[in-house]
Amino acid sequence: MADTTFTAADLTTFLGLEALGLRAVGQRLQDDGAVVECRLAVSLEDPFCRVCGAQGVAVGTVSRRLAHLPVGWRPTQLVVRLRRFSCAPCRRVWRQDAARVAAKRSRLTWSAVDWGMRALGAEFMSVSRIAKALGVAWHTANSSILSRAQQVLLEDPGRLEGVEVIGVDEHAWRHTARGDRYVTVVIDLTPVRTGTGPARLLDMVPGRSKRALKDWLEGQDEAFRHRIEVVAMDAFTGFKSAAAQALPDATEVMDPFHVVALAGDKLDRTRQRLQRQTTGRRGRKNDPLYKARRLLRTGAGLLTDKAWDRLEGVFADERHAAVEATWSAYQRIIAAYRAKTPAAGKALMTKIIDTLGTGVPQALGELAELGRTLRKRRHDILAYFDHPHASNGPTEAINGRLEHLRGIALGFRNLTHYTTRSLIHAGGFRKKLLHP
Structure with a gap:
């Protein structure tokens, strides 16, 4: 008699392919990972021409190889078979829309990108380790994950809501003689004052001058500037002048x-x-x-x-x-x-x-x-x-976390990448990544 606590093996469910609209039809195990062949369900819109609306004729399939979630830290690759259709009146040929599976021209599935974001921001892994687990090149993993993070986390319109107390400080993002080594970091100290959580990184601005901070403050909407009540800073007069001009109603506090x-x-x-x-x-x-x-x-x-x-x-x-x-x-x-x-x-x-x-x-x-x-x-x-809670102590603590981030990555050469990684690392997104 069969053991009723087990069911037949279901590779589709095991790999979480239902969320991508895929169905596993075969597998091949290799020393360096696994390759899984999948089919994408045909939607009602797929067979119809987007130019004239006529129904197309199926003319075979084309495969797309995508990196998926690693299983046991071994890379898993999906070979997704997409149907091709042809329109006789328009002489057009197209394939099934795979936007649900992966971004256009991407080498990673959406599930793999989200896994990489959690590994990067919540587990503090390096991009090199993530790329190795996914079985892709470093640049492939880095560009896909950071682009997705920019869309999901950093371009959230509500990211700056509720900010009332900020801290500003300078930060050395690299220790080389070439180029500007410093950025101005802007920290949200509101959770510290209200006792609702730790401080979080809001943004990084290239340079460490009055102009750098003033341009950033004036670049925010008027509602944000009116909400700011306190600005904590060090003894640099440039920050004080920028805050006084861009936030005339705020109180400047020397840490x-x-x-x-x-x-x-x-x-x-x-x-x-x-x-x-x-x-x-x-x-x-x-x-x-x-x-x-x-x-x-x-x-x-x-x-x-x-x-x-x-x-x-x-x-x-x-x-x-x-x-x-x-x-x-x-x-x-x-x-x-x-x-x-x-x-x-x-x-x-x-x-x-x-x-x-x-x-x-x-x-x-x-x-x-x-x-x-x-x-x-x-x-x-x-x-x-x-304003005893308006201290730059949490700002210095975040600077320390960013130093740790640079150590994980063995340094950065691209400020845009460093800013995005820093916001993921210290921007208060860990809870969101763990509990989306």
Whole structure:
């Protein structure tokens, strides 16, 4: 008696050919994969001439070879037999319409392209590995998948809906001397503010200038520009000018990371200047200031008793007074961002800006420069405490993911490909790819 839990083998169902309108009629197994012969059902429109409307006569078949879903990571190729028809009055010859199976002139079925998109965007596979699994050339897989991604994911008219908070930053997309290495990345920070998900990449703009960001913002529709409430950015004044001109109603916020980094840079420059003044050379491993370079950049709340003793030993030297003063300002800025409440942090930062904005001795040149910058960007810095979720931290995190993407691909030479791959990789499409 037959086992009732099994049915006869059905290659059509196993390979998911029904969705393409195909029926498997034969197979040939090879060492490097499988070849499956298929038939495409004849539709009511296929036999009729599209010029005169007369019914054509069947005049044989023509085969089209297409890569399909890999089975067990072994390539599967479909040999699709398409019927040919001839129209006597028009002397036209045509074949069945295979648009349901694959795009015109494509070497991949729609199912294979969608599988490649999921592998690329959801499983973070390389194009080389996808091409090998499909049994096609790298350029064939890459062009088909990216074209499909452009249509399905990136040209979605609703992709920019609901965006209220954005972050902008520069990103080095390649590390070569030839050509422009930088792009401006635009990040959607709205999900971070609302707590509905992670930030996502919205777009990449060639260049890192005021013009690059302004052109992109002005290229969006008016409804999008009116929705933007906050723009988070670093200290680059070009981004601020672009946002102020293209989004006059939005609030510009200078990211805390870059404010702290700016103060830390002034601390490093002060230490290096004093190192040269006191020793006549650059720092060496046994020099007190050089040995304390990392310790000086550590937050005061993280210092151990041993670390405090080392710092006090450095500050005990009167020649290091400028380092101590700059270090104190650096720590106060960190403390403002670590305050228990935004109101308390804003009060501390206001006091710091007012103190450093005037009356800094000439001997503290780096600290005076810091004070001028803080005073110039006062409103942007203090705006963070009114919008504490408008941080460029998620923007930097996405930059890190893009670095990982470049590592997977072993680098990029084509910016269009890199932009599309980046949007698939970090544009919030993973959930859509896994659950279409």
